[in-house]
Amino acid sequence: xxxxxxxxxxxxxxxxxxxxxxxDPATGARSTPIYQTTAYVFDDVDHAASLFNLQTYGYLYxxxxxxxVSVLEERVAALEGGRGAICVAxxxxxxxxxxxxxxxxxxxxxxxxxxxxxxxxxxxxSFKKFGWEATLVDPDEPENFRRAITPxxxxxxxxxxxxxxxxxxxxxxxxxxxxxAGLLFIVDNTMASPxxxxxxxxxxxxxxxxxxxFLSGHGNAMGGxxxxxxxxxxxxxxxxxxxxxxxxxxxxxxxxxxxxxxAFTVHGHAVGLRDLGATMAPVNAFLTITxxxxxxxxxxxxxxxxxxxxxxxxxxxxVAWVSHxxxxxxxxxxxxxxxxxxxxxxxxxxxxKDGYDAGVKLVEGVNLFSHLANVGDTRSLIxxxxxxxxxxxxxEQQAAAGAGPExxxxxxxxxxxxxxxxxxxxxxxxxxx
Amino acid sequence: MNHDAYSDDYLRGILRRVxxxxxxxxxxxxxxxxxxxxxxxxxxxxxxxxxxxxxxxPEILREKVYKSLAEIPxxxxxxxxxxxxxxxxxxxxxxxxxxxxxxxMQIGVRDDAAARKAEAAxxxxxxxxxxxxxxxxxxxxxxxSGVNTGIISAKRRRL
Numbered sequence: 001x002x003x004x005x006x007x008x009x010x011x012x013x014x015x016x017x018x019x020x021x022x023x024d025p026a027t028g029a030r031s032t033p034i035y036q037t038t039a040y041v042f043d044d045v046d047h048a049a050s051l052f053n054l055q056t057y058g059y060l061y062x063x064x065x066x067x068x069v070s071v072l073e074e075r076v077a078a079l080e081g082g083r084g085a086i087c088v089a090x091x092x093x094x095x096x097x098x099x100x101x102x103x104x105x106x107x108x109x110x111x112x113x114x115x116x117x118x119x120x121x122x123x124x125x126s127f128k129k130f131g132w133e134a135t136l137v138d139p140d141e142p143e144n145f146r147r148a149i150t151p152x153x154x155x156x157x158x159x160x161x162x163x164x165x166x167x168x169x170x171x172x173x174x175x176x177x178x179x180x181a182g183l184l185f186i187v188d189n190t191m192a193s194p195x196x197x198x199x200x201x202x203x204x205x206x207x208x209x210x211x212x213x214f215l216s217g218h219g220n221a222m223g224g225x226x227x228x229x230x231x232x233x234x235x236x237x238x239x240x241x242x243x244x245x246x247x248x249x250x251x252x253x254x255x256x257x258x259x260x261x262x263a264f265t266v267h268g269h270a271v272g273l274r275d276l277g278a279t280m281a282p283v284n285a286f287l288t289i290t291x292x293x294x295x296x297x298x299x300x301x302x303x304x305x306x307x308x309x310x311x312x313x314x315x316x317x318x319v320a321w322v323s324h325x326x327x328x329x330x331x332x333x334x335x336x337x338x339x340x341x342x343x344x345x346x347x348x349x350x351x352x353k354d355g356y357d358a359g360v361k362l363v364e365g366v367n368l369f370s371h372l373a374n375v376g377d378t379r380s381l382i383x384x385x386x387x388x389x390x391x392x393x394x395x396e397q398q399a400a401a402g403a404g405p406e407x408x409x410x411x412x413x414x415x416x417x418x419x420x421x422x423x424x425x426x427x428x429x430x431x432x433x
Numbered sequence: 434m435n436h437d438a439y440s441d442d443y444l445r446g447i448l449r450r451v452x453x454x455x456x457x458x459x460x461x462x463x464x465x466x467x468x469x470x471x472x473x474x475x476x477x478x479x480x481x482x483x484x485x486x487x488x489x490x491p492e493i494l495r496e497k498v499y500k501s502l503a504e505i506p507x508x509x510x511x512x513x514x515x516x517x518x519x520x521x522x523x524x525x526x527x528x529x530x531x532x533x534x535x536x537x538m539q540i541g542v543r544d545d546a547a548a549r550k551a552e553a554a555x556x557x558x559x560x561x562x563x564x565x566x567x568x569x570x571x572x573x574x575x576x577x578s579g580v581n582t583g584i585i586s587a588k589r590r591r592l
Contacts, residue, residue: 010585020576022590030587055469056476057574065577073579084580251464258466260540262566265579 012079012195013296020074021289034286035067054250054258054270064269068282072289076215076225077265079194079292080207083230084265086272087223087285091190091210092122093278094224098186098208100272101264102154102240105131109155109183110148112139112169113400114162117390119188120401123157138400140331142173146181154239155184160199161191161340163375164385164409165402166323166348168335175203182237190214191345191375195299200229202339206264211288213376214346217298221287223280226268230261243267298378298414303343305420306412312421313350318358318428320406324348346412347375349385349402356405358431359384363408365427368419375411380420383409434552436545436560441584444567447535447557448592451510452479454564455502455533457524458515459483461490466539467515468493470565477568477592482509502527511535513564514542522547529554539563568592 010018021032040059042048050056059065069087077085088094099109111123113136123134133152137144145156156178158169171187178185186206187199193214199207209215211223234243234256243263246252250270255263273279303326310324322329325336325344336344352358362382363371369382373389383389385403398404412420454474459481460467471481471494483493486500499505502512502524512528514521514537521544528536529551536551538544538560548558559567569575570582573590584590 014585018585018587019581022573022584022586022588025573025589028589050472050476053464055472057569057577059577065579067577070577070579074576074581077579077581078583082581084578086579253464258464258469260563260566262575262578262580269578 015075015078016295017293019078020071032068032071032286032289034282035062036282037066038062054253054266062282063277063279064273066279066282066285068289069280069285072211072223072280072285072292073225075289075292076209076211077227079295080189080227081194081198081200082207082227083261085225085227086265086268087211087225087280088273089224089278089280090222091188091208091212091224092118093276094208094210094226095119095122095188097268097272097276097278098206098226099127099132099155100130100276101267102184102242103130103132106133106152107131107154108133108135108150108152109157110135110137110145110153111157112159112162112167113137114139114165114167114402115159115188116163116190117385117393117401117403120397121392136400139167139169139174142170142177145174146177149181149183153181153183155186157186157188159188159191160197161325161345161347162402163191163347164349164383164389164407166325166330166332166344167402168325168332168339168344170335171199171202171204171339178205179203182239184232184240191347192340193295193299193345195296196303196340196342196345200231205229205232212374214299214302215292215295215376216288217291217295217376217378218287219374219377219379221284221291223284223288228264228268230264232264234263242271247271299342299346301414302346302412305414305417306346306348306410307343308417309410309412309420309424310348310350313424316428318353318431320351320353322348322350323402347409349407349409351404351406352408352431353406354431356386359406359408360387361431362427365430366423367427368415368423369410369427375409377411378414380413380415381411383411385409434548434558436543436548436558439559439562441571444559444562445571445592447511447537447559448564448568448571451535453482453507453509454479454511454513455482455484455499455505455509455531456513456515457484457502459485459488459493459498460515461485461488461493461498470513470515470563473565474568482507502531502533505531509533511537514538516542518542518544522550525551529556535559537562537564540566
């Protein structure tokens with residue numbers, strides 16, 4: 001009899017290069033081909049019926065699935081340790097699709113108030129048009145989440161490492177609060193990446209990503225992903241009907257009964273992408289697959305460079321404070337050691353003593369840092385949130401999100417660190433005048 | 434035999450060896466999971482024989498429906514159990530009597546005592562798995578739906 005023992009799981013770096021990407025079945029091409037096609041022929045009418053009925057696996061129409069995109073989906077799912085993934089057009093689309101799966105008009109979720117500014121706007125404004133209500137609370141006190149739960153609450157949402165303020169959330173405690181109340185715990189792991197933080201190991205049910213950032217890594221491909229842990233018992237909780245009740249558009253098929261722990265992933269394509277249509281382009285999937293192969297190598301350098309720049313800034317006379325959880329001065333240093341043992345992310349903020357005007361002068365005075373609204377690029381990036389990404393928020397919201405007038409955000413790249421420090425040094429010197 | 438985790442080689446070996454599968458609990462209703470599994474396994478070249486004493490049709494997917502395993506005139510390599518765990522023991526006894534080489538219990542179906550009995554009689558046993566999902570996982574098709582198959586290989590995929 002064959003040995004029935006389970007072999008050791010491959011390491012992170014092996015998964016980053018290989019998961020999902022065996023040689024192309026049709027041609028043997030070793031690099032994943034870009035399947036630039038909208039549709040796929042049926043063998044015959046019965047094959048077409050099987051595909052439309054979800055009775056067999058196969059490609060039908062690229063709004064739902066595409067061979068290049070599915071390689072990336074399996075890669076991302078493997079790196080997070082999940083059961084499956086749905087890749088979509090952007091990180092914002094990932095959030096819409098994740099909530100769309102289980103939210104109904106009138107439903108509610110609780111989210112941390114320390115989030116990417118675009119998420120705060122999306123939750124507070126556009127989600128309202130679907131009838132979805134969000135309450136934002138300070139994640140520094142996990143009990144705040146419990147206090148905000150209502151009878152219509154279905155989920156708790158946090159960023160593992162918040163953008164831009166470098167806040168680390170106590171994932172294990174918030175997961176317990178969510179599960180005590182029968183809610184889903186959703187973690188945006190974009191800023192940390194699966195190399196630095198493992199949300200499923202701390203109790204997350206779903207993970208969302210903007211793959212545009214560190215996963216892609218090169219600032220050249222938009223994308224998002226929703227990863228399912230495969231551990232949610234959808235039948236146990238009557239709140240999550242969409243996966244347990246008959247789906248009329250598939251002739252009364254019940255996703256959870258039919259697909260078991262694959263239900264969320266299948267539903268995300270067969271219903272979510274079918275109706276929301278926020279499909280990832282195959283070429284963006286290809287670029288992200290290529291980028292993700294070097295995730296571990298890049299993150300090591302990003303983290304080392306960022307810590308060196310943070311230490312330099314902490315000693316600089318024009319700098320009021322540095323919010324980087326890798327510094328002993330950070331209130332999040334203890335949580336970072338637990339949840340981000342390989343180092344905190346390359347994205348962090350610092351405050352200038354001379355406030356808003358000094359921030360504007362600094363972003364205009366740097367030469368090597370790119371002044372733009374993105375993070376997670378090989379290139380070092382600089383941003384003054386109050387005048388850009390967070391300008392649509394009120395002063396109170398800006399402060400709550402860690403994006404007050406004096407705040408500057410850096411996303412440290414993988415250049416020579418001495419060059420990064422020299423660039424900041426000259427720009428800070430001129431910003432002081 | 435550890436029935437909490439099966440190696441890929443163990444499952445692949447079973448799926449490569451068997452040719453004729455009896456599905457106990459096969460449904461005539463096209464949107465039931467057992468119908469999905471039967472149809473998929475047929476497209477992969479298996480002969481699948483439905484067993485369902487309550488069926489109201491003579492055939493499912495062009496195969497005659499039998500009321501019990503004992504009634505099937507042909508030899509059976511594998512019995513796939515689409516019934517509740519409480520019914521598994523009696524079906525395992527019938528599978529042993531029928532001369533099947535493998536007993537496979539679907540997701541959510543598990544009976545460790547029945548499994549030990551089957552193994553003592555020389556049968557291979559898989560519990561709490563779906564042969565459709567495992568076949569598609571091992572040959573790579575499951576990844577087409579964005580599922581993490583757990584297969585890492587620089588060779589072209591086949592079952």
